[in-house]
Amino acid sequence: MSTRTPLMAGNWKMNLNHLEAIAHVQKLAFALADKDYEAVEVAVLPPFTDLRSVQTLVDGDKLKIKYGAQDISAQDSGAYTGEISGPMLSKLKCTYVAIGHSERRQYHHENEETCNAKVKAAYKHGLTPILCVGEGLDIRKAGQQVQYTLNQLDGALKDLPAEQAESIVIAYEPVWAIGTGEVATPEDAQEVCGAIRGRLAELYSQELADKVRIQYGGSVKSGNVAAIMAQPDVDGALIGGAALDADEFVKIVRFRDQ
Numbered sequence: 225m226s227t228r229t230p231l232m233a234g235n236w237k238m239n240l241n242h243l244e245a246i247a248h249v250q251k252l253a254f255a256l257a258d259k260d261y262e263a264v265e266v267a268v269l270p271p272f273t274d275l276r277s278v279q280t281l282v283d284g285d286k287l288k289i290k291y292g293a294q295d296i297s298a299q300d301s302g303a304y305t306g307e308i309s310g311p312m313l314s315k316l317k318c319t320y321v322a323i324g325h326s327e328r329r330q331y332h333h334e335n336e337e338t339c340n341a342k343v344k345a346a347y348k349h350g351l352t353p354i355l356c357v358g359e360g361l362d363i364r365k366a367g368q369q370v371q372y373t374l375n376q377l378d379g380a381l382k383d384l385p386a387e388q389a390e391s392i393v394i395a396y397e398p399v400w401a402i403g404t405g406e407v408a409t410p411e412d413a414q415e416v417c418g419a420i421r422g423r424l425a426e427l428y429s430q431e432l433a434d435k436v437r438i439q440y441g442g443s444v445k446s447g448n449v450a451a452i453m454a455q456p457d458v459d460g461a462l463i464g465g466a467a468l469d470a471d472e473f474v475k476i477v478r479f480r481d482q
């Protein structure tokens with residue numbers, strides 16, 4: 225029986241302005257009870273422009289919900305127009321930062337080197353990375369999903385010390401399942417999540433690998449979350465579309481009731 229606390233994180237992507245963010249987090253706060261937070265860690269990843277509003281709400285009302293950003297610059301400061309740095313995110317008391325989401329890889333040409341630099345930047349500033357990995361459809365069709373995903377993992381973790389790696393969160397998100405309604409089967413999720421844990425054991429130690437939380441992401445909904453969470457190496461979900469509906473997100477958090 226795993227002692228890892230599941231992490232249910234809502235990645236809002238480029239949705240919800242700061243006023244909508246406040247209303248949404250208030251809804252979650254109203255619906256979620258202490259027993260939910262005891263069973264599951266709950267987090268939201270709003271757009272950068274919402275973070276101050278979310279921080280004010282969480283701090284002011286002492287909410288147990290965690291929050292974080294969807295990206296981080298590898299640089300601390302300077303002439304990097306449009307970028308947001310680790311010091312800025314830690315000043316806003318972010319807990320998490322997503323790194324290497326497939327949409328960042330696709331639209332912003334992020335690769336293993338970028339992800340590695342961003343993972344290190346996150347730790348440098350006290351943020352916990354949610355490192356996203358996962359294969360596209362062509363790789364899946366070729367049966368190369370495990371090797372491809374492990375290569376992404378190796379690159380992003382290069383030279384990362386064990387005392388940092390032990391707190392990382394890995395999100396396995398097969399690209400073909402993101403926003404498509406095409407959810408991976410629980411067995412598909414387990415195959416790659418299990419392989420990720422195996423690689424962490426090779427790179428570091430079994431003890432470390434057993435501590436790391438590995439999420440599944442890709443068309444997670446209240447109707448399919450329980451079966452995915454029943455897999456031994458799946459420790460949570462990174463939820464996109466379904467996280468924009470507060471009632472649905474609460475149902476996902478309460479996956480044991482589904």
Ligand SMILES: O=C[C@H](O)COP(=O)(O)O
Pocket residue numbers: 235325397401402403404405441442443444462463464465466
């Ligand atoms: O970060 C979240 C994933 O990209 C999943 O998105 P989705 O739940 O809309 O498929």
